Amino acid sequence: MAKNEWQQGWFLAAQRCESPFFNTRPIGEVSLLVIHNISLPAGCFGTPYIEDLFLGKLDCAADPSFADLKGLEVSAHFLIRRDGAVLQFVSCDQRAWHAGLSSFEGRSGCNDFSIGIELEGTDEVDFEPVQYERLTELTSKLMRHYPGISRDRIVGHSDIAPGRKTDPGPHFDWRSYLASLAEL
Numbered sequence: 572m573a574k575n576e577w578q579q580g581w582f583l584a585a586q587r588c589e590s591p592f593f594n595t596r597p598i599g600e601v602s603l604l605v606i607h608n609i610s611l612p613a614g615c616f617g618t619p620y621i622e623d624l625f626l627g628k629l630d631c632a633a634d635p636s637f638a639d640l641k642g643l644e645v646s647a648h649f650l651i652r653r654d655g656a657v658l659q660f661v662s663c664d665q666r667a668w669h670a671g672l673s674s675f676e677g678r679s680g681c682n683d684f685s686i687g688i689e690l691e692g693t694d695e696v697d698f699e700p701v702q703y704e705r706l707t708e709l710t711s712k713l714m715r716h717y718p719g720i721s722r723d724r725i726v727g728h729s730d731i732a733p734g735r736k737t738d739p740g741p742h743f744d745w746r747s748y749l750a751s752l753a754e755l
């Protein structure tokens with residue numbers, strides 16, 4: 572294993588943007604990976620607003636749709652942008668606030684034991700090939716560093732919050748993503 576890929580839950584190859592929105596994992600367990608999509612405003616890519624949201628700096632007057640986001644305290648561990656840039660907001664050793672009301676195999680509160688990866692995207696369009704490349708690389712690094720994350724413990728937000736969440740949506744290619752992990 573390459574040395575110094577990780578430091579206290581921070582993946583050093585990612586751009587580090589520390590979010591104030593995290594707290595301690597109750598039992599320290601990391602055993603689930605949750606894939607999301609996000610865009611702000613919805614359907615617009617390449618804006619600074621996702622980072623702003625996760626950093627608690629979003630100007631809620633910048634777009635009418637942001638009124639709903641006022642006071643919202645959310646974060647994810649990672650964001651993979653359309654151009655493949657990988658940003659990390661919260662140490663993977665800490666609990667980020669991405670899953671909300673959720674349940675996996677009968678266990679609620681998935682933030683307690685999961686890592687959240689946001690892909691810049693929507694339910695309506697395909698993700699970029701470079702996003703899959705970065706996601707596959709990141710997933711394999713995570714699985715090595717956090718062995719509790721196995722292939723059958725990688726889910727979409729919609730899987731753990733059905734009826735409430737739809738991401739990563741129908742354009743996320745689970746089959747090729749999971750196949751690419753198997754090839755590593």
Ligand SMILES: [Zn+2]
Nearest residue numbers: 607608728738
């Ligand atoms: Zn989500």
